[in-house]
Amino acid sequence: METETQTAGPGTDAPWLTEAEQCAWRTHLDVNRLLTYQMERDLQPFGLTMNDYEILVNLSEAEDRRLRMTDLAAATLQSKSRLSHQVTRMESAGLVKREHCESDRRGLFAVLTDHGMETMRTVAPHHVASVRRHFIDMLTPEQLAQLRASLTPVADQLRRRRGKN
Amino acid sequence: METETQTAGPGTDAPWLTEAEQCAWRTHLDVNRLLTYQMERDLQPFGLTMNDYEILVNLSEAEDRRLRMTDLAAATLQSKSRLSHQVTRMESAGLVKREHCESDRRGLFAVLTDHGMETMRTVAPHHVASVRRHFIDMLTPEQLAQLRASLTPVADQLRRRRGKN
DNA sequence: AACTATTCGTAGAAAATTCAACTTCTTAGG
DNA sequence: CCTAAGAAGTTGAATTTTCTACGAATAGTT
Numbered sequence: 001m002e003t004e005t006q007t008a009g010p011g012t013d014a015p016w017l018t019e020a021e022q023c024a025w026r027t028h029l030d031v032n033r034l035l036t037y038q039m040e041r042d043l044q045p046f047g048l049t050m051n052d053y054e055i056l057v058n059l060s061e062a063e064d065r066r067l068r069m070t071d072l073a074a075a076t077l078q079s080k081s082r083l084s085h086q087v088t089r090m091e092s093a094g095l096v097k098r099e100h101c102e103s104d105r106r107g108l109f110a111v112l113t114d115h116g117m118e119t120m121r122t123v124a125p126h127h128v129a130s131v132r133r134h135f136i137d138m139l140t141p142e143q144l145a146q147l148r149a150s151l152t153p154v155a156d157q158l159r160r161r162r163g164k165n
Numbered sequence: 166m167e168t169e170t171q172t173a174g175p176g177t178d179a180p181w182l183t184e185a186e187q188c189a190w191r192t193h194l195d196v197n198r199l200l201t202y203q204m205e206r207d208l209q210p211f212g213l214t215m216n217d218y219e220i221l222v223n224l225s226e227a228e229d230r231r232l233r234m235t236d237l238a239a240a241t242l243q244s245k246s247r248l249s250h251q252v253t254r255m256e257s258a259g260l261v262k263r264e265h266c267e268s269d270r271r272g273l274f275a276v277l278t279d280h281g282m283e284t285m286r287t288v289a290p291h292h293v294a295s296v297r298r299h300f301i302d303m304l305t306p307e308q309l310a311q312l313r314a315s316l317t318p319v320a321d322q323l324r325r326r327r328g329k330n
Numbered sequence: 331a332a333c334t335a336t337t338c339g340t341a342g343a344a345a346a347t348t349c350a351a352c353t354t355c356t357t358a359g360g
Numbered sequence: 361c362c363t364a365a366g367a368a369g370t371t372g373a374a375t376t377t378t379c380t381a382c383g384a385a386t387a388g389t390t
Contacts (some may be wrong), residue, residue, distance in 0.1 A: 017293060021301050024313040028300070031316045032197045033242045034323035049346095069369060077198045082347060084370055089346090106355045106368040128182060135193070136186050138322060143315040148189040150308040151196045157303060158199035214376095234339060247377060249340055254376090271338040271385045 035134060042130040046123045051076070051086060052095070053127060056112065056120045059096065065112040068101065072110050095119060200299060207295040211288045212258075216241070216251060218292060221260065221277065221285045230277040233266065237275050260284060 017025065040050055048056075058075050059065055067075070073083040087110050090096045095116035101107035112120075136144065182190065205215055213221075223240050224230055232240070238248040252275050255261045260281035266272035277285075301309065 015290075015293065015297070017296070017301070020306070020313070021309060024309045024316075025296055025300065027313050027316045027320055030242065030320045031323070032201075034320060034327065036197075037242070038323055038326065051346095070367085077195065077202075079348075080369060081349075081371090085346075088370095101368095104356075104368080106353095108369070125180075128180065131182070131190055132180070134323060134326075135190065135319060136182070138319045139315055141185070143311070144186060144189045146308070146311050147315055148185070148192050150304055150312055151189075151192045154300060154303045155192055155195045155199060158196070158203055158299060161203065161299075162199065216376095235337085238339095244378075245339065246341090246379075250377075253340090266338095269338080269386075273339065 038134050039127075039130055043123070043127065046119070046126070047093075048119075048123060051078075052090060053123065055086065055090065055110070056095065056116055056123075059110060059112040060117060060120050065117070066099065066109040069108050069110060090116075203299050204292075204295055208288070208292065211284070211291070213284070213288060216243075217255060217260070218288065220248075220251065220255065220275070221281055221288075224261065224275060224277040225282060225285050230282070231264065231274040234273050234275060255281075 036050065043049060043053060054076050055072065058072060059067055069083060069087070070080060072087075073080045076083070078086070087096060087098065091098065094113060096110050097113055099109045099111050101109055139147065201215065208215060208218060219241050220237065223237060224232055234248060234252070235245060237252075238245045241248070243251070252261060252263065256263065259278060262276050262278055264274045264276050266274055304312065
């Protein structure tokens with residue numbers, strides 16, 4: 001305890017965070033929340049949420065504009081249950097539809113409709129502009145590269161850990 | 166359009182994201198989600214959510230273990246309505262209590278109870294360890310410093326923008 | 331003093347998310 | 361072929377979050 005190099009926690013000898021670490025962590029958290037809030041806000045005029053948008057992106061980039069529910073859930077990092085509800089909502093909004101899978105009769109595809117595709121084309125530029133304005137353009141290309149390099153291992157480790165359990 | 170230096174969007178001439186930009190952005194989003202998921206998971210054994218925890222932290226660091234509802238909402242970046250419901254739940258869990266404000270009879274304080282304080286002391290070391298394991302320790306001190314330096318202006322700009330509207 | 335603006339916080343309904351079954355179908359073993 | 365184990369996806373209830381309106385107190389104006 002006497003050789004401790006870091007600030008002690010309140011009444012403990014646990015490995016606390018240094019000032020720098022704590023600040024980095026807090027900043028990361030805050031950027032997350034603020035950014036999510038702002039992106040969500042920028043999408044509102046189009047009647048979409050971030051979740052809606054991500055699903056549209058994934059489907060529009062997919063072969064045949066379709067993805068199995070499970071794959072789409074994995075791609076968008078949400079539970080199958082959540083995705084199911086989400087797709088139901090988007091289906092009644094006419095953005096996607098469900099189609100049965102031939103090769104596996106348990107399976108369903110989420111398929112982008114023409115209306116969904118058109119919505120994408122309309123909204124994407126605005127969304128991209130929003131990402132630029134609030135995030136990309138605030139950083140130099142070097143910072144962006146560093147950020148990516150730093151964060152990629154973090155994401156990878158978390159993805160691996162997520163598999164287990 | 167012929168002088169465009171960036172990849173064009175599907176059927177548009179909008180300013181798309183470069184490969185590097187897109188990847189950095191995606192990584193940031195993924196880290197957010199995966200990290201939130203994991204932190205939440207690590208707190209579950211203690212019966213707390215991240216939101217619970219953040220509120221406990223803010224109160225425990227505050228003068229007299231208390232904060233006005235509005236200030237606490239601002240500190241934790243959530244709406245007053247959400248905080249109000251949240252505090253109601255935490256109140257029935259015995260972690261916090263509400264107290265009237267003398268100087269402004271509209272106002273209420275959220276106050277950390279002894280049980281809340283004790284919970285903090287128990288949980289904090291585990292949570293800190295979690296933050297370390299999944300985030301801090303994956304980065305070098307230089308990376309951490311860069312991250313902070315890069316993200317702080319982003320957060321600040323977003324905070325400013327949030328004020329308006 | 332009276333009137334209007336605003337701020338503080340809550341309440342309840344609506345929407346979204348989580349959680350725990352549950353159904354159907356596939357796959358692997360015997 | 362038959363059965364057990366597991367995967368795909370949905371469902372509905374419980375929980376959480378958002379949205380909108382509201383009541384009470386303060387602050388600013390005339």
